[in-house]
Amino acid sequence: MSAGEFRDSGDSSKKIVGVAAGEAHTLALTGNGSVYSWGRGTFGRLGTGKDSDELYPVRVKFDSSKKVGVSADRSGRKRPKFVGITAGAYHSLALEDDGSVWSWGYNTCILYKIKFPFLGLNGENSSVPCLLERFLELGTPDSLAEESNSENRIPLKVSYIKAGGMMSLAIDSLGALWMWGNCPKQSDSNGGEFSLVSSSTPLPVWDFHGHTVVKVACGNEHVVALVSAGETFTGGDLICYSWGNNNHGQLGLGDNECRSRPEIVKTFDKDCPWSVYEIACGAFHTVALTIRNRNSDDTTEAIECICWTFGLGDNGQLGHGTINSTNLPEAVSGLPLDAFLISADCGLFHTCVVSAAGDVWAWGMEKGLGLCPDASFSGVDTGDALYPLRIPCNEIHGPNFSAPLQVTCGAAHTVLIADDGYKLWAWGRGRSGVLGRGNNTDSFVPCIAMWPHLDEDFKKNEIETTIDRKGPPKDNESVKVLEMEKRLSLAAEEVQLLQSKLALMERYASMLHTCVFGKAMEERDLPPTLRNWGTLNIEREWENMIESADRGKLSRLEAFYRNMHEAVKDKLMKRKVEEMIKESLHSLSTGNRVPMENASSPQ
Secondary structure, three states: OOHHHHHHHOOHHHOEEEEEEOOOEEEEEEOOOOEEEEEOOHHHOOOOOOOOOEEEEEEOOOOOOOOOOOOEOOOOOEOOOEEEEEEOOOEEEEEEOOOOEEEEEOOEEEEOOEEEEOOOOOOOOEEEEEEOHHHHHOEOHHHHHOOOOHHHOOEOOEEEEEEOOOEEEEEEOOOOEEEEEEEEOOOOOOOOOOOEEEEEEEEEOHHHOOOOEEEEEEOOOEEEEEEEOOOOOOOOOEEEEEEEOOOOOOOOOOOOOOEEEEEEOHHHOOOOOEEEEEEEEOOOEEEEEEEEOOOOOOOOOOOOEEEEEEEOOOOOOOOOOOOOOEEEEEEOOOOOOOOOEEEEEEOOOEEEEEEOOOOEEEEEHHHHOOOOOOOOOOHHHOOOEEEEEEOOOEOOOEOOOOOOOEEEEOOOEEEEEEHHHOEEEEEEOOHHHOOOOOOOOOEEEEEEOOOOOOOHHHHHHHHHHHOOOOOOOOHHHHHHHHHHHHHHHHHHHHHHHHHHHHHHHHHHHHHHHHHHHOOOOOHHHOOHHHHHHOOOOHHHHHHHHHHHOOHHHHHHHHHHHHHHHHHHHHHHHHHHHHHHHHHHHHHHHHOOOOOHHHHHOOO
């Protein structure tokens, strides 16, 4: 069944509504509330109950047997429905539709002899999802401040989750922000020395009490939040705050001083002509998407989006045309002002944005790929992308990605939801299967991930409906289906590889044709013998081409081959001179001179 057929049938289990990427693992959330994971399995970050890698998306199973009121699947097992996912470097979080939070992966990091439990759990790593019972024990910040007894506390329900390198964050249903794990320590003022605090219990950020936190993002040790100007969020009245480590200027406050408490980013305060609607953090840099505020003096009706970046810029991840870091937000040049940017994310050293029209741009390390040291770029294409680089889809699907929804960046890979959620594209470093293609191969161009994945329920349905409608499936029939799935996956991978090679050869042939004849190659320009019989008689085709060419074409041919011949002659002469000089220098250095008596004797 194709992606289009899934869309027509309304199968929400095959539609992806959200993605998240960790250091080398990927999460996906489907329309029916299921969570899938793939990539590196170390520390149990995939939630599969083991530490092994997964080359394809696999469904994460949640044990909610102790909870009441969740839906049950056909097998009778209770299965919760999820509405949000997020990934830190080595851990993962999932938000259930009843406001519960689940976590799994790497739980304890020992730094400066201090343990940081950023799963919100006491104990070691967890390779299966665990319910954050600490949230169930808490009430709202109001109830905590009033020190009321547990019976009168309002139950805390989470509406938004976000994870960074070593910390986790959540926004509750009343708009309060909570943090746990490796967090910036909240002090009475910003004048004290910056430090981190370890907490397995979610801690409220009291500075936002009385306001609504709408969105939050975090890097390794810094946090950025969008907060309502008043008590409630009415739309377009968000103020941007930042705090934490600021050694690279990633807080955007105009200096490199760390902050232990949130401080307003002046570029995006309530008086600026821009409204921030999206934020994202890399390890040491930050990106913000803004739209021109229609309440400003500018009366233009055109939508004008700007992408701002600040922080570490060593690999061009800021997109400012340099490798300089900056401690104030600066607009990224090279992006069209009429492009409505719907999603942005940061990797370790790269950044990616997506427009509603399906345009994708990336910049930073290795042409915006992230950590891909084996990328086979050469010449003018080598090195980091200091400006936004357009990432085309491919020759088959066209330059734009159809109906994009969201982009996410891991340390060295990028994943894009497209086709209204029925297709996944991935590129970058593919080690541990993080691209979801069934292998560990890097991909320097966008490739289609293996989605939809044939999970156990889907396989069972396919067997029942296509193999044996009259009785239960047999074991050998299940094996046949699994084998067929494997063959189809390998065939799809081979077709994709051949398509990329074909597109590369077509570009090469077109460029060569343009150099020789001054225009792009068309199908009618193919030699008749090659077009009709699949063989190429070079001598015959050359004679026919010369005979049928007009004067202008002959002049271009003459100029091309004359210049090429002169360049070859010039290079050949230089090589001969270089060889003569090397031989002379070698003779002088080794003292191989002709003896005087031999030189004077008759020959």
